[in-house]
Amino acid sequence: MIKKSYNKNLHKLNTFGMKVSASLYIEYDSAEDLTAIQWDKLPQPVLNMGEGSNLLFTKDFPGTVLHSGIKGMDVVEQMSSGDDLFVRVGAGVIMDDFCDWAARKEVWGPENLSAIPGTVGAAPVQNIGAYGVEAADIIDSVECFEIATGKIVSLSAEECEFAYRDSFFKHNRGRFIVTHVTFHLHGDFRPVLEYGKLKEEVERNAEIYKADADPYKPIYQTRFVPPMPVSPMLVRETVKIIRENKLPSPSKKGSAGSFFKNPVVDAAVFRAVEDTAAGLKGETVAVPHYDLPDGSVKIPAAWLIEFCGFKGKTCGGAAVWEKQPLVIVNDTGRATPRDILALERTIIEKIKDTFGIELSPEVDHI
Numbered sequence: 001m002i003k004k005s006y007n008k009n010l011h012k013l014n015t016f017g018m019k020v021s022a023s024l025y026i027e028y029d030s031a032e033d034l035t036a037i038q039w040d041k042l043p044q045p046v047l048n049m050g051e052g053s054n055l056l057f058t059k060d061f062p063g064t065v066l067h068s069g070i071k072g073m074d075v076v077e078q079m080s081s082g083d084d085l086f087v088r089v090g091a092g093v094i095m096d097d098f099c100d101w102a103a104r105k106e107v108w109g110p111e112n113l114s115a116i117p118g119t120v121g122a123a124p125v126q127n128i129g130a131y132g133v134e135a136a137d138i139i140d141s142v143e144c145f146e147i148a149t150g151k152i153v154s155l156s157a158e159e160c161e162f163a164y165r166d167s168f169f170k171h172n173r174g175r176f177i178v179t180h181v182t183f184h185l186h187g188d189f190r191p192v193l194e195y196g197k198l199k200e201e202v203e204r205n206a207e208i209y210k211a212d213a214d215p216y217k218p219i220y221q222t223r224f225v226p227p228m229p230v231s232p233m234l235v236r237e238t239v240k241i242i243r244e245n246k247l248p249s250p251s252k253k254g255s256a257g258s259f260f261k262n263p264v265v266d267a268a269v270f271r272a273v274e275d276t277a278a279g280l281k282g283e284t285v286a287v288p289h290y291d292l293p294d295g296s297v298k299i300p301a302a303w304l305i306e307f308c309g310f311k312g313k314t315c316g317g318a319a320v321w322e323k324q325p326l327v328i329v330n331d332t333g334r335a336t337p338r339d340i341l342a343l344e345r346t347i348i349e350k351i352k353d354t355f356g357i358e359l360s361p362e363v364d365h366i
């Protein structure tokens with residue numbers, strides 16, 4: 001069913017809490033609904049939005065915002081070998097509900113992506129990622145509605161051209177609307193624990209909570225634990241705790257998660273960053289980094305931002321999150337797009353001046 005609202009207030013519909021409106025807002029709950037829309041009559045441009053958790057509205061939106069209510073999680077295929085599952089999930093399902101479903105079923109795949117805000121439909125567009133897993137690693141195919149032809153098309157994972165926080169959909173904005181995502185989950189034991197201290201934390205939690213009988217009680221509520229030694233639920237709960245300690249709670253502080261991408265630079269640029277940091281500090285500085293297979297180096301933007309003294313810095317109602325400076329928050333609840341854009345610009349300029357690296361925003365500017 002389609003529901004239309006004009007001059008829709010989007011304040012509660014974007015996690016940054018920007019007080020903006022859209023000329024037209026359309027809610028729909030099936031792929032068929034999309035075929036019934038007269039696309040050429042809609043105020044333009046058209047923006048399909050999930051939870052509004054990875055975007056920054058910079059002003060009132062003159063076009064049409066569409067919101068998917070397509071639900072459903074259906075096992076479409078279960079392989080006998082290793083109990084692999086293919087699950088088709090509606091774009092309007094909350095991503096974390098899907099992560100919870102998979103952990104309860106004790107299948108591996110999305111547990112590291114637990115507690116990422118947003119819907120399943122946004123996962124392939126942004127190629128969401130956390131703790132060593134990206135949506136690309138677990139997506140089998142993506143079904144979408146092609147606005148120009150009115151047809152549903154299915155793209156294989158390869159056709160989605162996934163890259164770091166990037167995909168085919170990002171380069172074809174306004175052409176496709178994701179309706180369903182089919183995930184490939186695994187029954188055999190395959191936790192991904194190599195990121196940071198995740199393995200250590202999972203093992204620590206496994207020890208602490210060993211005693212409990214109820215496998216599915218969330219750790220943070222009960223201080224008790226899932227089946228041992230390591231289950232998808234244990235990894236999920238551990239990831240949730242790590243995120244809770246670092247990232248602002250979406251219900252308490254408006255934000256859109258990581259505001260910037262982690263820059264990938266040549267090895268020579270990385271050495272120059274080390275030299276600059278050492279020059280400024282007057283001593284050798286261990287700059288955190290990840291060496292990538294092609295010889296380039298990924299540097300955590302959080303480190304660059306912290307080094308340049310931005311932790312906790314404010315600009316009007318906006319602030320750099322103290323515990324994870326990669327995140328900009330609507331600190332007062334009354335931050336305007338202008339506050340956030342000004343803070344963003346100041347950070348980008350300072351890091352460019354200091355290290356010669358230009359940060360790119362991870363959050364979509366609308």
Ligand code: EPU
Binds near residue numbers: 262
């Ligand atoms: N760091 C600092 N100071 C800080 C925090 C972090 O210097 O205050 C440095 C440390 O060296 C740390 C490194 O940054 O080791 C990495 O920090 P973290 O593990 O928190 O990850 P991130 O690179 O900052 C990325 C994703 C997050 C995802 C985490 C965990 C991007 C843009 N962000 O952040 O994704 O949760 O890894 O996998 O790639 C999101 O996209 O919205 C998001 C939150």
